[in-house]
Amino acid sequence: MLLAVAYWLAYQGFAFLVSAVFGGLKTDGGNFDSWQNVLFGPTLPIVLAGALMFAVAPWFGWRSEIFGQQPIRGGAWMWIVFVVVLGFNAIRFAAVDYSSVGLAVTLMTLFLGLCIGFTEELVCRGFSVQLLRRRGYGE
Secondary structure, eight states: OHHHHHHHHHHHHHHHHHHHHHGGGOOSSOTTSSHHHHIIIIIHHHHHHHHHHHHHHHHHTOHHHHHSOOOOOOOGGGHHHHHHHHHHHHHHHHHSOHHHHOHHHHHHHHHHHHHHHHHHIIIIIIIIHHHHHHTTOOO
16 A cells, blocks of 8 residues: 555656646647647656656566566456457547647657556556565465
């Protein structure tokens, strides 16, 4: 629980800092109205929080445990979730009117998705699962 609170506080702190430093570079509108809004809205705080967690991993001595081969057993049925999520993402990706959104916003949004995925996997499947394993629990 302490890890989750620490991560949340770090993320919120980075979001506040990015808004204070780069807020003037954002355009009017929502987070996805321009590439600057995507970068300085959701993307940069997540990049910074993920980088912080990546940098903290060696301090715990967990980098090789987090990024190494994982002792997870499971059936082939678990791939169904991956295929379903990928399918919904493909449908959503195909439904966007790219002429009105623009290439820069599209590319920045795809980069945001990669950053979210990396940070989520690092925090949830990396740190959280590592803490559970050290206390004798499974995933």
